[in-house]
Structures are given as structure tokens and as C-alpha cells.
Amino acid sequence: MKYQGKMFLWLSVFLLVMAIVYGVWAKEAAGTTALFMAFGLSVMIGFYLAFTARRADTGAQDREDADVADDAGELGFFSPHSWQPLMLAIGGALGFLGIIFGWWLLYFSAPVILVALFGWVFEYYRGADQRY
Known part of the structure; x- marks a missing residue:
């Protein structure tokens, strides 16, 4: 990096x-x-x-002395079945539509964005800060 x-x-x-x-x-x-x-x-x-x-x-x-094969393998953990990015995209789309059609639409998009962000950040926290 x-x-x-x-x-x-x-x-x-x-x-x-x-x-x-x-x-x-x-x-x-x-x-x-x-x-x-x-x-x-x-x-x-x-x-x-x-x-x-x-x-x-x-x-x-x-x-400098690395081969291409040295970088093979897992690169990190990626959530395989998260719905939170879709909800965040829907909330963001509603927010941008609120800029176009009227600021009143932001009242509907803000809760969707906040719930999606909260759900995405704390998706793997259950019980005593469980990871998986």
C-alpha cells in the first residue's frame, strides 16, 4: 500500500x-x-x-524481491450476503431525488440512510461483540 x-x-x-x-x-x-x-x-x-x-x-x-505468487490467497473478509449497501443506495438515491424534486423528500431519506449506516457498521456485532 x-x-x-x-x-x-x-x-x-x-x-x-x-x-x-x-x-x-x-x-x-x-x-x-x-x-x-x-x-x-x-x-x-x-x-x-x-x-x-x-x-x-x-x-x-x-x-523488491517478491514474486507474483507471494500475493496469492485471501485479501480480507468481505460480507457475502449483506443487504445494508442496497439500503444505503436506496437512501442515497432518495436523498438526491430530494435535492431535485423537493427538500421534503430528505425527511424520508435521512432515516433510511441512518438505519443502513448503523446496520452496516454493526452488522457483525451480536452478543458480546461477536465478529462472525
Whole structure:
């Protein structure tokens, strides 16, 4: 993850330079805003990957002497049958429809989003903080 974090941080430097050049040269607000937002997102992803790389074990992609087969196997635990992402997507869709059709629709989407987030975060907590 160390290389991916550095890659996104270098990408953010490139996007910042391009956003400034584009903003000065083109004087167009939409493209300049999009480039600055891409810069911000790239910084967030790069910071997260760099921060996580410090706490995680060194992966095969971070070693010079690693083979392709060294990275085989399980990569983590992924929930096989969770309904929470679908509920979160429905709540998010209702929220964006509320922006389009009327803010009153957010009163219906906010509880769906909150229940879906709560369910997704605490999906595997039962009893005395049971994991599986």
C-alpha cells in the first residue's frame, strides 16, 4: 500500500498544478472546480493509503524481491450476503431525488440512510461483540 499512497499523492500534485494552469488559462469555472475537487479526492485517498500502510503489514507489492505468487490467497473478509449497501443506495438515491424534486423528500431519506449506516457498521456485532 505504500506505493499506492505515494502514487495518489503525486497524482494530487499533478492535479493541483493542472487545476491552477487550467484556471488561469481557460478562465472556466466548471473545469477548474472539477480539477480542484479531483485534487482533493486524490489527497484524501493518498493520505488514507499512506496512513494505512504504516499500520498494516508489508505486502508483496511493497517488496523488491517478491514474486507474483507471494500475493496469492485471501485479501480480507468481505460480507457475502449483506443487504445494508442496497439500503444505503436506496437512501442515497432518495436523498438526491430530494435535492431535485423537493427538500421534503430528505425527511424520508435521512432515516433510511441512518438505519443502513448503523446496520452496516454493526452488522457483525451480536452478543458480546461477536465478529462472525
